[in-house]
Amino acid sequence: MLNKIIHYKLEDIENERRVGYGFYGKWAKRLLVKEFPAWQEKWVD
Numbered sequence: 001m002l003n004k005i006i007h008y009k010l011e012d013i014e015n016e017r018r019v020g021y022g023f024y025g026k027w028a029k030r031l032l033v034k035e036f037p038a039w040q041e042k043w044v045d
Contacts, residue, residue: 007013016022 010018
């Protein structure tokens with residue numbers, strides 16, 4: 001969502017928007033490297 005508000009000071013911007021959102025990251029790496037192949041082998045022909 002674009003709010004079109006001009007901020008003149010960095011501290012006026014929410015911390016999450018300044019440093020990145022919490023759902024970004026490397027949390028899915030283990031799932032994709034280890035757990036997904038095991039699931040795929042079990043359930044996919």
